[in-house]
Amino acid sequence: MEQQYIDLYKQQHESIKKHSAAVMNDSRDDAFALFEALRFPTVALENYKYTDLKEPLSIDYGLNINRIPIPVNPYEVFQCDVPGIHSYLYFVVNDAFYPVNEPRNKALPKGVIIGSLKEVATTHPELVKNYFGKLSTTKNDGLIAFNGAFAQDGFFMYVPKNVVLDKPVQLVNIMRSDVDFMANSHNLIILEEGAKAQLLVCDHTVDEVHFLSNRVTEVFAGEDATYEHYKLENTHTKTTNLSTLLIDQHPSSNVLANVITLHNGVTRNTIEIDLDGEHCETLLCGMVIGDKNQQVDNFTSIIHNKPNCNSRELFKYVLDGMAKGGFTGKLYVAKDAQKTSAFQTNRNILLNKTAKMRTKPQLEIYADDVKCSHGATIGQLDETAKFYMQSRGIPESEARLLLMFAFTNDVIENIRIPALQDRIKLLVEKRLRGELSKCEGCVICQ
Amino acid sequence: MSTDILHEVTQGDYKYGFTTDIETDIIPIGLSEDVVRLISAKKNEPEWMLEFRLKAYRHWLTMKMPEWAHLDIPKIDYQSIAYYAAPRKNAPQSLDEVDPELLKTFEKLGIPLHERMALSGIAVDAVMDSVSVKTTFKESLSELGIIFCSFSEAVEHHPDLVQKYMSSVVPYTDNFFATLNCAVFSDGSFVYIPKGVRCPMELSTYFRINAMNTGQFERTLIIADEDSYVSYLEGCTAPMRDENQLHAAIVEIVAMKNAQVKYSTVQNWYPGDKNGKGGIYNFVTKRGICKGENSKISWTQVETGSAITWKYPSCILLGDNSSAEFYSVAVTNHHQQADTGTKMLHIGKNTSSHILSKGISAGFGQNSYRGLVKINPAAENSRNFSQCDSLLLGDKCGAHTFPYMEVNNDTSIVEHEATTSKINEDQIFYCNQRGISTEDAVGLIVNGYAKEVLNQLPMEFAVEAQKLLQITLEGSVG
Numbered sequence: 001m002e003q004q005y006i007d008l009y010k011q012q013h014e015s016i017k018k019h020s021a022a023v024m025n026d027s028r029d030d031a032f033a034l035f036e037a038l039r040f041p042t043v044a045l046e047n048y049k050y051t052d053l054k055e056p057l058s059i060d061y062g063l064n065i066n067r068i069p070i071p072v073n074p075y076e077v078f079q080c081d082v083p084g085i086h087s088y089l090y091f092v093v094n095d096a097f098y099p100v101n102e103p104r105n106k107a108l109p110k111g112v113i114i115g116s117l118k119e120v121a122t123t124h125p126e127l128v129k130n131y132f133g134k135l136s137t138t139k140n141d142g143l144i145a146f147n148g149a150f151a152q153d154g155f156f157m158y159v160p161k162n163v164v165l166d167k168p169v170q171l172v173n174i175m176r177s178d179v180d181f182m183a184n185s186h187n188l189i190i191l192e193e194g195a196k197a198q199l200l201v202c203d204h205t206v207d208e209v210h211f212l213s214n215r216v217t218e219v220f221a222g223e224d225a226t227y228e229h230y231k232l233e234n235t236h237t238k239t240t241n242l243s244t245l246l247i248d249q250h251p252s253s254n255v256l257a258n259v260i261t262l263h264n265g266v267t268r269n270t271i272e273i274d275l276d277g278e279h280c281e282t283l284l285c286g287m288v289i290g291d292k293n294q295q296v297d298n299f300t301s302i303i304h305n306k307p308n309c310n311s312r313e314l315f316k317y318v319l320d321g322m323a324k325g326g327f328t329g330k331l332y333v334a335k336d337a338q339k340t341s342a343f344q345t346n347r348n349i350l351l352n353k354t355a356k357m358r359t360k361p362q363l364e365i366y367a368d369d370v371k372c373s374h375g376a377t378i379g380q381l382d383e384t385a386k387f388y389m390q391s392r393g394i395p396e397s398e399a400r401l402l403l404m405f406a407f408t409n410d411v412i413e414n415i416r417i418p419a420l421q422d423r424i425k426l427l428v429e430k431r432l433r434g435e436l437s438k439c440e441g442c443v444i445c446q
Numbered sequence: 447m448s449t450d451i452l453h454e455v456t457q458g459d460y461k462y463g464f465t466t467d468i469e470t471d472i473i474p475i476g477l478s479e480d481v482v483r484l485i486s487a488k489k490n491e492p493e494w495m496l497e498f499r500l501k502a503y504r505h506w507l508t509m510k511m512p513e514w515a516h517l518d519i520p521k522i523d524y525q526s527i528a529y530y531a532a533p534r535k536n537a538p539q540s541l542d543e544v545d546p547e548l549l550k551t552f553e554k555l556g557i558p559l560h561e562r563m564a565l566s567g568i569a570v571d572a573v574m575d576s577v578s579v580k581t582t583f584k585e586s587l588s589e590l591g592i593i594f595c596s597f598s599e600a601v602e603h604h605p606d607l608v609q610k611y612m613s614s615v616v617p618y619t620d621n622f623f624a625t626l627n628c629a630v631f632s633d634g635s636f637v638y639i640p641k642g643v644r645c646p647m648e649l650s651t652y653f654r655i656n657a658m659n660t661g662q663f664e665r666t667l668i669i670a671d672e673d674s675y676v677s678y679l680e681g682c683t684a685p686m687r688d689e690n691q692l693h694a695a696i697v698e699i700v701a702m703k704n705a706q707v708k709y710s711t712v713q714n715w716y717p718g719d720k721n722g723k724g725g726i727y728n729f730v731t732k733r734g735i736c737k738g739e740n741s742k743i744s745w746t747q748v749e750t751g752s753a754i755t756w757k758y759p760s761c762i763l764l765g766d767n768s769s770a771e772f773y774s775v776a777v778t779n780h781h782q783q784a785d786t787g788t789k790m791l792h793i794g795k796n797t798s799s800h801i802l803s804k805g806i807s808a809g810f811g812q813n814s815y816r817g818l819v820k821i822n823p824a825a826e827n828s829r830n831f832s833q834c835d836s837l838l839l840g841d842k843c844g845a846h847t848f849p850y851m852e853v854n855n856d857t858s859i860v861e862h863e864a865t866t867s868k869i870n871e872d873q874i875f876y877c878n879q880r881g882i883s884t885e886d887a888v889g890l891i892v893n894g895y896a897k898e899v900l901n902q903l904p905m906e907f908a909v910e911a912q913k914l915l916q917i918t919l920e921g922s923v924g
Contacts, residue, residue, distance in 0.1 A: 375864075379858075379859040
């Protein structure tokens with residue numbers, strides 16, 4: 001199945017490059033060569049043991065190499081604004097940054113650049129060049145290499161030194177196509193020293209066709225910078241979402257990444273956080289609610305390269321139907337990363353006989369003065385707690401819901417935007433009640 | 447604080463590093479179909495055994511050495527190893543006929559092979575290089591119907607049992623090293639406990655690689671029939687040599703309805719010198735099957751030796767209500783590497799498994815726990831609890847855990863927890879304050895840390911294991 005893409009690249013690489021930026025093209029051929037060698041990952045690879053991409057990759061997707069504009073009015077599609085949230089709002093349709101004339105975006109603090117990666121790479125080539133591909137090109141991964149060869153555009157955000165974004169930036173990814181469609185995009189987020197930003201990424205699908213999104217996001221958090229990354233996925237069962245989030249933390253930076261999957265088809269989140277400076281703080285959490293044939297694999301690595309850093313990781317899964325969950329949590333402590341403290345928890349609930357969960361916490365420790373632990377459980381709702389509630393007049397179904405909600409609440413509480421927290425609580429509750437099969441408010445669900 | 451002590455103690459000598467000067471019958475180095483035939487011929491094996499070996503050998507040719515382990519294994523030239531080495535004298539009929547040099551060896555090893563045996567009440571099958579030298583207490587065991595003999599004797603006298611159970615737990619296609627063993631295995635131990643019999647004494651096997659450039663490929667088969675019980679011990683040593691030696695064994699355990707098997711091992715192969723030169727490569731496949739209802743298999747291992755250890759004693763929980771346990775202490779010092787753990791496959795209903803693994807790393811040692819707990823859809827109400835702790839002594843060693851958990855139903859509970867830490871300065875200080883030297887304090891703490899596992903060992907072994915731990919580690923606090 002790789003062959004068609006290999007042939008496509010060989011024939012079309014000129015036009016792929018033509019519709020992208022020079023900075024992105026610099027590493028394109030190398031990425032393609034790497035992909036040609038590695039091919040798409042299969043379950044035979046240790047890192048992809050729990051992500052079976054055979055089926056989603058066998059679909060014949062179309063690619064928009066020549067960047068033909070796709071007619072869509074994102075505002076029509078996207079109505080599920082988080083009530084009460086004041087944000088800067090941006091859209092990416094498939095893999096292209098969608099320019100809208102959004103009045104509230106005019107208030108962006110001075111020096112902040114938000115826009116299309118392709119365009120910024122043309123207007124500020126030096127800035128992009130310093131960061132682009134610094135994390136992604138070092139990875140030996142077929143999907144990232146594929147992205148490197150085919151991604152032509154994406155989202156770009158730059159927050160200069162000591163600038164604080166007063167409102168969260170909301171990035172809405174919309175998949176829109178009349179035929180089965182594949183989108184490759186590359187996002188680049190740069191926070192300079194002391195900068196602060198919050199990014200909320202929502203994934204939505206519009207049409208009932210098969211979508212495959214292969215997205216690589218690189219984040220650079222400078223010294224003392226604070227960055228929060230929220231990813232909320234609410235797509236349909238025909239969507240394959242392959243998302244790679246690579247974060248590089250400089251000294252004393254503070255990063256929170258929260259990955260929530262409420263509804264999807266096949267999702268693979270590869271998250272790697274490198275702690276490349278002392279006194280970094282990292283909080284990585286996520287939650288999955290899955291049923292039907294949903295497949296979610298969160299593959300996470302936190303790499304402690306420097307001493308005196310703290311990291312905490314928390315992932316919770318509730319699986320029903322024929323859902324398949326996978327979790328890998330790698331904690332790596334390099335030789336001289338003394339005084340590291342790293343804790344990881346993964347808890348999973350299986351609600352029926354057919355749901356499956358595979359979890360693989362993993363500690364690799366090469367320093368001796370560290371405190372590291374991980375805990376993982378796979379089980380069911382607490383019968384005694386349920387019985388307690390029932391004996392006090394709460395119906396069984398309601399008691400179950402309460403318990404599940406309490407279970408997921410730990411993850412929701414780590415959201416630092418109150419309005420978003422309320423919204424997600426509501427969405428999760430609806431999802432658990434089975435009322436929400438697609439994102440509320442989208443055209444498609446009306 | 448204690449670099450001197452650390453230095454002193456981590457130099458701890460390998461006290462089993464002598465060679466025995468007895469005549470050995472070694473076949474030329476290298477591996478080919480002819481060698482497999484030669485081994486089979488030397489052992490006067492029946493045709494079906496040769497067929498089995500050849501089948502395995504042909505399959506082995508198609509396999510590649512596994513590379514997934516967290517180990518740095520130098521390239522092994524399988525053509526430079528002698529696959530069969532036997533003490534020259536043929537099987538002795540009584541203790542008097544045993545080569546006195548060999549008896550001295552075992553005495554040095556502290557195996558109670560002689561009359562001391564009667565006191566300690568252990569039946570021993572000693573395997574030197576490749577051949578089983580002497581099985582004591584055979585007569586008194588056979589009165590109960592227990593068969594405890596060398597594997598070759600079993601092939602000769604109990605071919606029906608061997609044919610029925612050999613390779614039923616570890617198929618010849620299982621993995622690279624197991625397949626190699628199937629092709630060239632030389633000897634090993636065979637245990638059969640008949641229905642309703644509780645084996646009155648601990649059965650024990652000692653393995654020793656003596657000759658140079660040889661590999662040891664033994665296989666052990668333990669069958670516990672319905673309502674029976676047996677406790678089996680295994681110990682291993684090797685002389686100090688500059689070259690690496692290969693040890694690829696297979697252990698298979700079958701537990702029928704209501705049967706209980708307890709398997710304990712203290713592995714003390716030569717770990718190489720402090721620069722990582724020499725030592726045994728210990729690539730072993732151990733697996734048990736709880737075939738009948740209510741059966742139980744318990745693995746206890748203390749791993750202090752070997753340059754490289756690649757070993758995952760596993761259990762297939764097939765019978766309903768069966769249970770399995772895995773207790774392990776693995777120590778890596780100097781340049782030792784260990785990738786060890788267990789696999790628990792829950793197939794029957796109401797099955798339970800318990801994993802307790804304690805890793806200790808010092809020097810440049812790399813210690814990994816790798817485990818799989820898999821609950822099949824039919825294994826309702828299954829339960830697993832795993833705990834793996836790592837203790838780091840020194841800043842150049844590593845401790846890693848790779849637990850895999852796969853659950854396929856909604857009535858089972860799987861729990862896993864792992865911690866990594868070093869010996870707390872406060873604990874040492876507390877002991878110092880009370881007049882206990884740092885060295886003793888570390889000994890106390892390490893022994894306390896490993897106690898839960900050591901408690902599982904039979905008495906005779908527990909003492910040896912404790913001593914081994916002390917030799918390798920006492921005082922090595924970073």
